[in-house]
Amino acid sequence: MSAARDFTLAKYDAVCRAVVEAGYVPLAIADYIQARPALPPSFVLLRHDVETSPAQAVRMAEVEAAHGLAATYFLRARRGGFPGGAIARLRALGHDVGYHYETLARARGDVGRALELFARDLEGLRRHGPVRVASMHGSPLLPWDNREMWRAARPSDFGLVGEVYADIDYADVRYFSDTGRTWHPTRHNLRDHVAQPPDCALDTTDELIALLRARRFPRLCLLAHPDRWSVSAVAWTVRAGRDWAENGIKDALGLLYRSRLGPGRP
Template sequence: MEPSDFTLTQYQILLYHLQKFGYTPLTVHQYLSENINRNSGHFVILRHDIDRRIHKSVQFAHIESQLNISASYYFRYHALQNPEIIACVSQLGHEIGYHYEVISRASGNLNQAKALFEEDLRKFRDICPVHTVCMHGAPLSRFENLSFWETYRLEDFKLSGEGFLSIQDVQYLSDTGRSWSSLHNLRDRLPGDRGIEFNSQLISTQDLINYIAEKHPPRLYLVTHPERWSEDCIEWFYSYGFDTLCNVGKEIIKEFRG
């Protein structure tokens, strides 16, 4: 991997190619609510999970809005301390969603998880409309946040979708582990996804662009974490070091669970 990968410029290049190859960009909410003919036309759902360093979301939001692209931004509860950032991303034309982790926060207590979910959702909706939510993987927790939906329904919270459960029959591509292969993903994949076999050759963003140019897969679901994408070298090395550390940690967990 080159230091020039996973930079804002590289993200702009990726978006440029997606548009050039004829992909219609969609938010999660658009994908669920608009009458998309899923057998014709190519589309890419753009999802951003804002796990840390939430100010990075504004940079991404600007880049996309300059290209007339709307994406979905999922913020964790910490982000409610900076409502101005959430409002800014929303005003740039993007979808705001709640990146929930209530099962791990409540250590599996469902009633407590529901109370947290309702409280956070209300606070997000005080800032802007929220139609969809998306699980935060909490890779180091033994709790599975998606299990919330074994008890509750999206309609209970006037939601139209969940970023993992409501989207099917797409090719899921995530920058988790600072690579487009799925090798470092513990929880970041769709249920039943066989991403490892499909994506193991995709390391750099240029690999991804080459792959899309060659195969032209019709339905893409692109998940990025803006905190991993930097512009200057110092920030890049700091972030690269963190990701490498996380991947080592996840390998240990996989060994442990396996």
């Protein structure tokens, strides 16, 4: 596999190695929320939003486990239910499991219906073990921000300790996401934003690895979507083509949304 190819599972293995060598303590996101403010001076929150491939999530989880790292994997509700076998494997490897919700978009903006769907899906996921935390799916091709439903409820109403955008202190924890097939905080990115100063914009995973090795930020949250990190050259080509096509659509939609809703939205 070409050394120039980014977003491969081999490249993610290098990320894990850099995390360990830099001495970051891995924390499950729910453990972080519950432990505040009694936290270690240096830690990393490894977050994974599983969009379509539980099998790829398991591959990524195995890479992390080989380095002694624990992460939090967020699963979407699918028509066939939640992938029990993959969830069992993730837990056996020492990882936590959360709910990756998109219910406001599924409910076409109906908050009451969105909360009903959230409760139903969460109950289904909990049939496979405890669930303490949730993360929003961006639903970039639809005009609804799934986080808006929290104006009418709280995660604790559903027995959750928190939600990743609302309950991580991003003034203290530096956030990097692979949304848009880049680590840049705004490029090809409609909704995966947190309030942080624009003093560190990365593009490639090699730049992220260099940042980890330099320990530039003592507290980190890294979001990597397992579907994006390919094993074979063929899978990489297919996924890269899909990401680049989606980026073009998202960029166009971003212009449309901003023209209708004003700057900074969605």
